[in-house]
Amino acid sequence: MIVLLAILAATCASPIVQTSPPLVSLDQVHQAPSCDDLHGCRSLWDIIRSCIITIFLCVWVSVHPNIPSPDESWPRVAIRRVGLMLATVFVPELMVAWALRQRLAAAKLARKHKGEGWTTTHGFFAIMGGFMEYDGNRPVRVLLSNQLESYSLTGNGDFPRIAKAEIEDRSKGDALSKTLVVLQTGWFVTQCIARGVQGLPVTELELVTVAFATLNFAMYLLWWDKPLSVSCGVRVYKKRQTEQPDEDVDGQVADPVGFWAALGDAVSKKLPAAIVRGPFTHGESDLHDKPWLVRVLMWPLSKVFYIFNEEIDNSMRVATFYSGAEVTDSERDDFSAAAAGLATALVFGAIHCTGWSFTFPSSAERTLWRVASISIMAIPALLTIVAFAGEALGCGILAPMIGFLTISLYILSRLVLLLLPFLSLRSLPPAAYHVVHWTPLIPHV
Secondary structure, eight states: OHHHHHHHHHHHHSOOOOOOOOOOOGGGTTTOSOOOOTTTBOOHHHHHHHHHHHHHIIIIISOOOOOOOTTOOHHHHHHHHHHHHHHHHHOHHHHHHHHHHHHHHHHHHHHHTGGGTOOHHHHHHHHTTOEEEEETTEEEEEOOTTTHHHHHHTTSSOOOOOOHHHHHHHOSOOHHHHHHHHHHHHHHHHHHHHHHHTTOOOOHHHHHHHHHHHHHHHHHHHTTTSOSSOOOOEEEEOOOSSSSOOTTTTTOOOOOOOHHHHHHHIIIIIHHHHHHHOSOOTTTOTTTTSOHHHHHHHHHHHHHHHHHHOOOTTTSSOOTTOOOGGGSOHHHHHHHHHHHHHHHHHHHHHHHHTTTTOOOSSHHHHHHHHHHHHHHHHHHHHHHHHHHHHHHHTOTTHHHHHHHHHHHHHHHHHHHHHHHHHHGGGGOOGGGGBOOOOGGGSOOO
16 A cells, blocks of 8 residues: 555656657757656656566566465465565565476475476476375375375375476466466566666666566576476375275265355454464474563564465475475575575665666665665675574574574565665656667667
8 A cells, every 4th residue: 555655646746748849969968957758758657567467477478486275265265375475575585486396396306206207397296286086085294305205106096197298288387378468577677777778777676676677587506497387286095995985984074164254264364373372383384482571573474474484274385485305405596596596686786776876755764775685685694694683692682682683684575675666756857757779779780
């Protein structure tokens, strides 16, 4: 709602004149009092529209979620997808680290089951919960990546065999659609680079969009072989121990829990209990043995991650951020994921820092932008140091408190970098409305 109000305020505060005087030359673009030519200018709405569409492609379409439970209601699936979108907006480093962990695990599964005709796509499909064990018509459990081989060796069932084309047919996106998204975001980045080459101003909103487009390239590269938005896995039937079918089992699938029923249960039962106990109980978090104040301060962030990672309905789906860690070298892959997250933070923050000398409506907004840009670069590295130091030295309450303060500062910095670009639209320099002239950029005689 805050973002929408900021967009509305910026739109109302910066009207575009509809008259059409002669187009100014590139040499005079910075001295022009306004940009009024319909063919050589763009409107404020053109800037907002292109940025919003590109950001949407980067934080919604490019995210490849795991497969939901077969009896899960659509509101819960939608809420989880929105949560992944918000995670991409606020903690893009974690999303890249998650994608890398899945990529490493999928590649290892493909090599391990190469004799079965498996590819990296098969590995991704297994990691995202694509193989569901059924007893008759009743789902029993999702088969994790490390359970597939033992499942056939113990005689419970046959090793799942499915063609790559069948998996891709379940995907909501193919190579062509992914290529179009990459081209769309690439074209946006190219336009911003061309504006810099010609000396035309790049707005803060466009700079933020370039940062998300760069993130989109990394995520698409790591998830290129992962099926997109698969809603139903492959049935793997459990071998019956007797020839007599179980009539109480066949044909019965658990009814999904309604959204409002689940919300009412959480408000009437779980919330009061959480307030009394601190919050946190055994199994929800490793913070249950921490002091009460630490649990209360860390609850907003830790509870969100617990909801996303909980295994519901007796392991009927993999956790939201499940990455198949049990099939990979955990220490080496943890280091690789941490390195990828830090690299993403540095690149993401460095792109924002390029707006250091941009024109802002006020000096306070310019200072906020600079501080926030440096913060999102430095805080992930600081958190990594604090985590290793806390584990090695046993700092007790000190490490969680430092972690809470730094995470709070990081979230605040991300909010600043999301709101300031929209607020700055109320006072753009006249040259920001000029479009790129491509003729000088194209090699010609």
